[in-house]
Amino acid sequence: MALEENEKISRKVEIEDDTSSKEEVVEEENAVIEDAEAETSGEELEEVKAEETCEEKLSQAHNKIDELQDRYVRVHAELENFKKRTRREVGDFKKYAVEAIVKQLLPVFDNLERALWSVNSSEDAGSSQITAGIEMTLKEIERVFDQFSIKAVDASGQKFDPAYHMAVGQEERDDMDENMVVNQFQKGYMLHDRLLRPAMVIVSKAKTDKQNITDSQEENKEVQQ
Incomplete structure (x- = not known):
């Protein structure tokens, strides 16, 4: 056990x-x-x-x-x-590199044009030679102007434009609209799209009532006579 x-x-x-x-x-x-x-x-x-x-x-x-x-x-x-x-x-x-010198040259060009007009108006026997010399000089300057894209601004008969014209006086006219260029004293010039000098002009204006009455009276007198 x-x-x-x-x-x-x-x-x-x-x-x-x-x-x-x-x-x-x-x-x-x-x-x-x-x-x-x-x-x-x-x-x-x-x-x-x-x-x-x-x-x-x-x-x-x-x-x-x-x-x-x-x-x-x-x-x-x-x-x-x-x-x-x-x-x-x-x-x-x-x-526009020539802008400054052209502005100085423009008065000389103006004087040559005035001189040509003066010589042509005279009866001097030797004026023909002077005329030829001035014309040759002007043509040479114009050739240079064309080379540099210098153009004259001719305002004669144009509507007055303050962007290109300078009004130096007004003239009463009844044969044209207001603000038209009646006369141009000095040409303006452009260099490409830039204004070198504005044209100096006389601008038309409407006659006053007083002037119209006076003109009417004078016309009546002429008719009566």
């Missing part, structure tokens, strides 16, 4: 030891799994953070590129405008 009981006790101890061993193995396996899961979660979290960091840096890089492109477009536009403005200024300088 005693021997049987001892065997039972030994088997019981062996079963308990075996169960404890299995439990320890299971616990070890669970710990390994938990460690692996924790390590995996950490790696995934780091990967997510790394991806977010890359996306943020990529977004910053795109914003920087957009900023640089915008700056390039503005700088390029400013450069083109500067080039156009420079070309225009250089063109205007060449176009």
Whole structure:
């Protein structure tokens, strides 16, 4: 009997030891799994953070590129405008470079024309040679004027235009409309599209009532006579 009981006790101890061993193995396996899961979660979290960091840096890089492109477009536009403005200024300088000297030359040209008119009005026997010399000089100056696109502003018979004419007096006329150029004292001149000197003119105006009455009275007297 005693021997049987001892065997039972030994088997019981062996079963308990075996169960404890299995439990320890299971616990070890669970710990390994938990460690692996924790390590995996950490790696995934780091990967997510790394991806977010890359996306943020990529977004910053795109914003920087957009900023640089915008700056390039503005700088390029400013450069083109500067080039156009420079070309225009250089063109205007060449176009109107002779303006100052031509303004100084116009009075000389006027005097030559007056001299020609005066010589032609005289009966001097030697005036023909003088006339030829003045005419030659005038033609040479006119040739230079044509070369630099200098044109006379002839206001005779034209409607008064303050942009091109300078009124130095008025004359009452009943045979033409008001503000018409009656007489031109001095020609004006243009350099391309720029006015060098306005034409000096006399402008027509309507007769006053008093003058109209006087003229009517004189006409009646002539009829009665």
